[in-house]
Amino acid sequence: MAASVDETRVAAGVRRGEGAEGDERVLIALRGVALSFDTTEVLRGIDLDVYERETVVVVGPSGAGKSTILKIILRLLIPDAGEVVVEGREITRMSFEQILEVRRKIGMVFQEAALFDSLSVYENVAYPLREHMRLREGDVEARVRHALERVDLDFDELGDRLPAELSGGQKKRVGIARAIVHEPEILLFDEPTAALDPVTSATIVELIQRLQAGLEVTGVVVTHDVRVASRIATRIAMLRDGRIAFLGTPEEVRRSDDSYVRLFFFG
Amino acid sequence: MRIGANFGIQGDLRMAREHAQAREAAFPDRLWELVDATLKRWVLGVQEYFVLTGKAFRAIFARPFYWRDTLQQMDVIGVGSLGIVLLTGLFTGMVLALQSSIEMKKFGALIYIGRLVGASAVRELGPVLTSLMVAGRVGSGMAAQLGSMKVTEQIDALTVIGTDPVKKLVTPRLVAALIMVPVLTVIMDVVAILGGLLISVLKLGLTADLYLRGVYQTLAQSGFVLGYLPKDVVSGLVKPFFFGAIIAMTGCYFGFQTRGGTEGVGISTTRAVVLASILILATDYFLTQILVTILFE
Numbered sequence: 091m092a093a094s095v096d097e098t099r100v101a102a103g104v105r106r107g108e109g110a111e112g113d114e115r116v117l118i119a120l121r122g123v124a125l126s127f128d129t130t131e132v133l134r135g136i137d138l139d140v141y142e143r144e145t146v147v148v149v150g151p152s153g154a155g156k157s158t159i160l161k162i163i164l165r166l167l168i169p170d171a172g173e174v175v176v177e178g179r180e181i182t183r184m185s186f187e188q189i190l191e192v193r194r195k196i197g198m199v200f201q202e203a204a205l206f207d208s209l210s211v212y213e214n215v216a217y218p219l220r221e222h223m224r225l226r227e228g229d230v231e232a233r234v235r236h237a238l239e240r241v242d243l244d245f246d247e248l249g250d251r252l253p254a255e256l257s258g259g260q261k262k263r264v265g266i267a268r269a270i271v272h273e274p275e276i277l278l279f280d281e282p283t284a285a286l287d288p289v290t291s292a293t294i295v296e297l298i299q300r301l302q303a304g305l306e307v308t309g310v311v312v313t314h315d316v317r318v319a320s321r322i323a324t325r326i327a328m329l330r331d332g333r334i335a336f337l338g339t340p341e342e343v344r345r346s347d348d349s350y351v352r353l354f355f356f357g
Numbered sequence: 358m359r360i361g362a363n364f365g366i367q368g369d370l371r372m373a374r375e376h377a378q379a380r381e382a383a384f385p386d387r388l389w390e391l392v393d394a395t396l397k398r399w400v401l402g403v404q405e406y407f408v409l410t411g412k413a414f415r416a417i418f419a420r421p422f423y424w425r426d427t428l429q430q431m432d433v434i435g436v437g438s439l440g441i442v443l444l445t446g447l448f449t450g451m452v453l454a455l456q457s458s459i460e461m462k463k464f465g466a467l468i469y470i471g472r473l474v475g476a477s478a479v480r481e482l483g484p485v486l487t488s489l490m491v492a493g494r495v496g497s498g499m500a501a502q503l504g505s506m507k508v509t510e511q512i513d514a515l516t517v518i519g520t521d522p523v524k525k526l527v528t529p530r531l532v533a534a535l536i537m538v539p540v541l542t543v544i545m546d547v548v549a550i551l552g553g554l555l556i557s558v559l560k561l562g563l564t565a566d567l568y569l570r571g572v573y574q575t576l577a578q579s580g581f582v583l584g585y586l587p588k589d590v591v592s593g594l595v596k597p598f599f600f601g602a603i604i605a606m607t608g609c610y611f612g613f614q615t616r617g618g619t620e621g622v623g624i625s626t627t628r629a630v631v632l633a634s635i636l637i638l639a640t641d642y643f644l645t646q647i648l649v650t651i652l653f654e
């Protein structure tokens with residue numbers, strides 16, 4: 091297994107970014123992934139390896155298929171062709187029970203937070219704990235409190251509120267708390283800063299940076315904000331016409347002379 | 358000039374003829390394509406409906422069972438629909454007594470009003486009206502709630518956390534409907550009979566005793582199951598089980614099918630109520646046929 095992973099790495103000619111020296115295990119691998127909706131080909135062959143403890147940021151124009159890639163990693167969508175490997179196991183043909191086990195190791199932050207609107211903030215964040223672990227109520231509360239602290243939210247003030255009573259930025263942060271409360275190994279973010287003001291957006295970027303340092307998670311972050319991308323990325327993957335048109339460190343992006351990359355990043 | 362004009366017209370005629378021929382050739386093809394696509398979509402939809410129903414029923418017997426959600430749905434369906442069921446039942450019973458009294462008076466058959474109201478309420482109006490009211494009130498709510506969860510990615514979020522959305526969202530609604538629709542039907546039956554009693558005593562000058570004896574006679578007349586359950590009551594209680602399943606499954610199916618934002622939620626809601634009502638009425642016919650064969654022949 092290790093040998094074949096190494097081979098694909100060499101074959102793909104992947105360069106690692108700085109600051110992610112840990113062991114170089116591939117945690118998520120997409121191989122030749124293609125997907126069409128009706129007649130439109132959205133993805134036409136995506137190859138991407140995500141190493142343990144790195145953060146790959148996927149950028150690209152609206153409708154390029156960025157959210158689709160995250161959904162494929164979670165098997166909310168099954169690709170027409172290609173392989174999806176998470177922690178060394180192919181997931182596209184797994185049974186329901188097997189995929190549940192994989193999903194438990196992943197936390198996902200949705201584009202619009204996707205909080206359960208009939209549950210309080212507390213119950214939203216506690217939900218993954220209640221689903222996966224048999225914990226005493228005291229332990230649940232301690233973990234929820236801790237997760238909310240991590241995203242700078244006041245447990246005592248917001249715990250009892252319903253999602254409808256929160257601002258957009260607060261919702262997103264509750265969404266992040268829900269995604270990290272069971273301490274997953276992999277975190278997926280869909281547009282963590284979209285539709286937020288610059289200040290809130292900056293706090294969320296800081297938050298992601300702190301999570302990277304503190305939880306040592308592997309991340310895939312989708313965004314079309316290039317400033318966010320260069321601040322949190324180990325590597326940046328650029329999606330265009332259903333393929334990854336560019337893959338490299340933020341430094342390599344700055345040095346790139348590819349006209350489309352320059353257009354996308356520097357206007 | 359003239360020749361030119363002629364030419365022009367001839368040309369137009371020829372073009373028109375050619376277009377018509379082309380249309381004729383294309384027409385059946387295009388029509389067939391349309392019919393074909395529509396049929397395929399229908400067959401697929403029906404198949405998905407039954408797959409969802411199968412999964413929801415199987416999940417009743419598999420862990421985990423979401424008790425709290427089920428109780429909450431029982432509250433939504435049962436307590437939530439009690440008001441309209443009481444009102445519908447009362448007025449239906451009253452109008453039934455009033456309408457039939459006009460004809461029956463002519464034949465001096467007023468004493469049979471209890472029989473008529475009792476039989477109609479327990480056999481048909483109770484189960485069907487209750488189910489139609491619940492479909493309009495609760496089935497639409499299910500479609501709207503699951504639909505908005507779908508378009509705001511809450512169902513994806515559940516799936517990602519490792520919850521089976523069918524087990525968590527559909528099965529509790531199905532179980533709650535299977536329990537509560539028959540209960541509401543019994544309430545509707547009783548209230549409709551009381552509504553008839555009200556009119557018989559206050560307006561038609563019958564005694565309560567005479568009216569209620571009529572109700573009892575009509576129920577006892579067709580015989581009993583297991584010695585004490587009137588066959589009419591049994592048949593009137595088998596139906597709402599099926600109708601309850603139809604209401605829950607139709608609401609949930611259209612909820613899950615929702616796409617396209619809040620507008621999509623509105624469309625799903627309407628479709629759920631329309632289809633559930635049609636299915637209830639059609640199923641009622643076939644169930645009656647089957648029950649008559651089993652119980653009464």
Ligand SMILES: Nc1ncnc2c1ncn2[C@@H]1O[C@H](COP(=O)(O)OP(=O)(O)OP(=O)(O)O)[C@@H](O)[C@H]1O
Nearest residue numbers: 127128132150151152153154155156157158159314
């Ligand atoms: N369920 C679906 N049915 C049909 N088409 C879909 C569906 N989901 C996505 N698409 C289409 O697939 C394409 C990619 O969608 P996706 O959501 O992945 O884009 P995106 O890169 O995340 O865009 P954005 O930056 O706007 O969020 C779009 O053209 C979209 O219209």
Ligand SMILES: [Mg+2]
Nearest residue numbers: 156157201280
């Ligand atoms: Mg997107």
